[in-house]
Amino acid sequence: MDLGTRGAVDLALHRLTAAGTIRRLARGLYHYPESHPLLGEVAPSVEAVAKALAATEQAKLQASGAYAANLLGLSDQVPAKVVFLTNGRARKVKLGQLTIELRPTTPRKVSAAGRTSGLVLAALRYLGRNHLTTERIASLRQKLSAADRRELLKDLPSAPAWLHQTLRTIAAAESP
Numbered sequence: 001m002d003l004g005t006r007g008a009v010d011l012a013l014h015r016l017t018a019a020g021t022i023r024r025l026a027r028g029l030y031h032y033p034e035s036h037p038l039l040g041e042v043a044p045s046v047e048a049v050a051k052a053l054a055a056t057e058q059a060k061l062q063a064s065g066a067y068a069a070n071l072l073g074l075s076d077q078v079p080a081k082v083v084f085l086t087n088g089r090a091r092k093v094k095l096g097q098l099t100i101e102l103r104p105t106t107p108r109k110v111s112a113a114g115r116t117s118g119l120v121l122a123a124l125r126y127l128g129r130n131h132l133t134t135e136r137i138a139s140l141r142q143k144l145s146a147a148d149r150r151e152l153l154k155d156l157p158s159a160p161a162w163l164h165q166t167l168r169t170i171a172a173a174e175s176p
Helices: 006-019 046-055 065-071 116-127 134-143 146-154 161-172
Strands: 023-026 029-031 034-036 040-042 061-063 081-086 091-095 098-104
Touching: 006 023, 006 029, 023 091, 029 046, 046 061, 046 081, 046 091, 046 098, 061 065, 061 116, 065 081, 065 116, 116 146, 116 161, 134 161, 146 161
Parallel strands: 081 098
Antiparallel strands: 023 029, 034 040, 061 081, 091 098
């Protein structure tokens, strides 16, 4: 608002949107459209939109559920609704057919936000104890660096008790 009055800024944003220079994603959230020769207009990344939504209130973000499992390669499921846990307020944005949702949660679930260990904790919580196979554990052993495995041990207090032994197994594994 240091650029002018609210009316002037709103009018400038409206004109830029009408001209196609910027695209409005949600209230107060805009992006510069990028064009690909084969694909046409390319939408911004899910993470970029979520970070922009959280940045307005300096909130933490943690990918949740199926999206976290998909990012780690533990699941082939590609969610139509991407959920991020946050210590901020709830927000939803539609990017075409995809919905990005910021869902408030407890401080414990976002304590490892922004780190690989937070992603691992979210994915394993989502999969549940009945779906923690040796193949998935071996996959995590291969993907995580030594630093990431040490981080898992530091974030052990944030994990549910039923995950402690699995996380210790992953953290103790040697990289191939």
